[in-house]
Amino acid sequence: MQRIQSAEAIAGQGLAGDRYVAGAGSWNRGRPGKRQVTFVEAARVAAMFFEPEHTRRNIVTAGFDLEPLIENPGTFFRAGTAVFSSVKYCDPCPRPSTLAGLGFSFKEAAERCHGGGLIAEVVVGGMFSVEDEITVM
Numbered sequence: 001m002q003r004i005q006s007a008e009a010i011a012g013q014g015l016a017g018d019r020y021v022a023g024a025g026s027w028n029r030g031r032p033g034k035r036q037v038t039f040v041e042a043a044r045v046a047a048m049f050f051e052p053e054h055t056r057r058n059i060v061t062a063g064f065d066l067e068p069l070i071e072n073p074g075t076f077f078r079a080g081t082a083v084f085s086s087v088k089y090c091d092p093c094p095r096p097s098t099l100a101g102l103g104f105s106f107k108e109a110a111e112r113c114h115g116g117g118l119i120a121e122v123v124v125g126g127m128f129s130v131e132d133e134i135t136v137m
Helices: 042-047 067-071 095-100 106-113
Strands: 006-010 037-041 059-061 076-079 082-089 118-124 126-129 134-136
Touching (some): 006 082, 042 106, 082 126
Antiparallel strands (some): 037 118, 076 134
């Protein structure tokens, strides 16, 4: 996992360059288009004492509450020129802490602060960057 300044969202697939676009992710092996993009809030990551990349989520938000999107599947929202649709809460698993070699569990930490994040689909492809605000449509 690495931090980048901008990314391209591809409609019906996910983020350009991400293993999930090719159907090679842990949760979509052989099923491209399933589990396209994951979001997590920076404040919740900090509360868990993790670095953002340790969560293995695609997009880390700052100053935007993901909870209304989690509670209302099918809500459309925009970042840059890309449009997403909320799907569901991203249940935390122990894999991030195992892969990062951490001495504590991401799953347990995320469960304490509802920090698993959001799974979303790309409805309209486009570019977005760290400076872009997320807006609900």
